[in-house]
Amino acid sequence: MTTEFLRPIDGLHLAEEYRGLLRPGESEAGTDGAVHPLPRFFYEIGSWEQAHEIRLTPHFTLAELMLVDCREARLLLSQFPHYVPCAILLLARFLEDFRREVDAPVFISANGAYRSPAHQIGGAKSIHAWGTAANIYRVGDTYLSDSRSIQKYRTIAASLGPAVFVRPFGREKGQTSDHLHIDLGYVRLTPRECGEAS
Amino acid sequence: MSSADVSNGLHEELEALALRNRARAIGVALHDLETGLRFSLRGDRWFHAASTIKVAVLLAVFRAADEGRYRLDDSLHVRNRFFSAADEAPFRLSQDRDATPELYAAIGRTAKISSLAHAMICGSSNLATNLLLEFVGVEYSRAVLREAQVEGVELRRGVEDHGAHEQGINNEATADGLLSLLSAIRSDFLTAQSKGEVIRILLEQRFNSMIPAGLPPHATVAHKTGEISTACHDIGIVYLPEREPYITAILTEFDPDTEGRRETVAAISEAIYRSLLRTDQ
Numbered sequence: 315m316t317t318e319f320l321r322p323i324d325g326l327h328l329a330e331e332y333r334g335l336l337r338p339g340e341s342e343a344g345t346d347g348a349v350h351p352l353p354r355f356f357y358e359i360g361s362w363e364q365a366h367e368i369r370l371t372p373h374f375t376l377a378e379l380m381l382v383d384c385r386e387a388r389l390l391l392s393q394f395p396h397y398v399p400c401a402i403l404l405l406a407r408f409l410e411d412f413r414r415e416v417d418a419p420v421f422i423s424a425n426g427a428y429r430s431p432a433h434q435i436g437g438a439k440s441i442h443a444w445g446t447a448a449n450i451y452r453v454g455d456t457y458l459s460d461s462r463s464i465q466k467y468r469t470i471a472a473s474l475g476p477a478v479f480v481r482p483f484g485r486e487k488g489q490t491s492d493h494l495h496i497d498l499g500y501v502r503l504t505p506r507e508c509g510e511a512s
Numbered sequence: 513m514s515s516a517d518v519s520n521g522l523h524e525e526l527e528a529l530a531l532r533n534r535a536r537a538i539g540v541a542l543h544d545l546e547t548g549l550r551f552s553l554r555g556d557r558w559f560h561a562a563s564t565i566k567v568a569v570l571l572a573v574f575r576a577a578d579e580g581r582y583r584l585d586d587s588l589h590v591r592n593r594f595f596s597a598a599d600e601a602p603f604r605l606s607q608d609r610d611a612t613p614e615l616y617a618a619i620g621r622t623a624k625i626s627s628l629a630h631a632m633i634c635g636s637s638n639l640a641t642n643l644l645l646e647f648v649g650v651e652y653s654r655a656v657l658r659e660a661q662v663e664g665v666e667l668r669r670g671v672e673d674h675g676a677h678e679q680g681i682n683n684e685a686t687a688d689g690l691l692s693l694l695s696a697i698r699s700d701f702l703t704a705q706s707k708g709e710v711i712r713i714l715l716e717q718r719f720n721s722m723i724p725a726g727l728p729p730h731a732t733v734a735h736k737t738g739e740i741s742t743a744c745h746d747i748g749i750v751y752l753p754e755r756e757p758y759i760t761a762i763l764t765e766f767d768p769d770t771e772g773r774r775e776t777v778a779a780i781s782e783a784i785y786r787s788l789l790r791t792d793q
């Protein structure tokens with residue numbers, strides 16, 4: 315199954331219980347104080363089987379980019395449908411480019427790609443709520459858990475475009491020591507068939 | 513033989529045993545559910561809890577599940593990065609010191625909470641322990657101990673937190689405290705289903721060279737060991753088909769590199785068993 319089966323949904327039309335968790339289009343101040351509107355348009359995923367079958371790019375399935383643990387809101391964890399921001403397509407495309415550069419399988423950690431604004435880690439302040447960030451914990455056989463490996467792949471990721479942000483290695487806030495964090499910024503994607511009017 | 517006679521005899525035997533085996537200190541607590549006998553030899557002395565503290569984490573994990581905070585078949589992100597109780601500096605566990613290499617293979621992915629609880633006790637996995645403790649929280653776990661009226665068990669941090677150790681922040685316990693922890697597990701503090709599951713996990717303990725080694729083959733023991741450089745402990749509930757179970761906590765302290773530590777705990781276990789046989793007669 316490929317992306318042609320993805321059906322975009324306007325989050326504002328979702329049931330109230332989902333809107334309360336996904337907060338489509340609501341403004342949220344990030345950790346730096348800057349305000350950004352949360353994603354409004356989502357793809358609806360009917361089951362885990364479907365998520366595994368949907369290949370966003372040759373080497374990345376949707377399932378890899380929506381794996382979360384029980385810190386996610388219960389409704390978004392154990393029941394389907396699930397919803398992922400449409401911008402996840404851009405993340406997958408970037409990851410495919412990254413994979414081509416490193417010429418090895420790229421592994422995204424649990425909680426490491428899309429997390430809803432209701433997720434206990436970071437919540438709506440985390441850029442992961444935009445579906446445009448990924449935590450890479452392993453490239454090929456290399457676990458990214460030291461300065462050398464993280465700096466090496468950080469340089470490669472940063473070389474793929476000016477909009478790519480990669481956290482440096484370190485143990486302070488804003489740094490990473492057991493994965494490589496990359497993100498594409500607060501990108502929101504409006505599918506061609508959707509309109510912005512409320 | 514009267515309970516008082518048994519207690520006096522056991523007291524003397526254990527003191528002699530500790531001396532003979534060059535133990536720096538021992539603390540032993542016993543509650544026999546068959547006769548009601550309670551025995552405590554320096555049961556209020558504090559020891560480094562070592563891995564016996566994992567039983568306190570186990571109680572908190574199941575209590576939180578009973579409260580509906582999560583389900584035991586929920587999954588947790590497996591990650592080898594924790595924060596020190598001393599200064600919140602990140603630290604990592606050493607795979608070489610963990611008996612559950614399979615859990616390290618899951619780093620980056622997820623593991624079920626029930627599987628982590630099993631690995632924490634049966635394989636004494638430090639990684640599973642820190643993942644679970646970070647998830648439920650130290651403060652919550654301490655609150656659970658208070659609620660269960662467990663005194664004499666001080667849970668302050670995860671394991672292998674060397675930064676905290678250097679600042680004297682350690683998990684500590686007394687034999688009486690750990691006995692009350694096992695008693696809480698046997699009580700109605702947890703739901704019947706959780707209690708059954710906790711005891712089943714303790715029964716599947718992989719390290720059996722201490723309390724079980726001092727018992728006849730038909731005994732089964734729901735227990736947890738704990739060893740660091742100077743401490744060697746085992747705490748458990750002993751089941752014998754011919755009688756009601758007994759609960760015991762055996763804590764020992766030795767100079768580093770002293771040999772025969774586990775054998776000492778096993779000998780104490782055997783002495784306890786023999787003394788209880790005398791009360792049965």
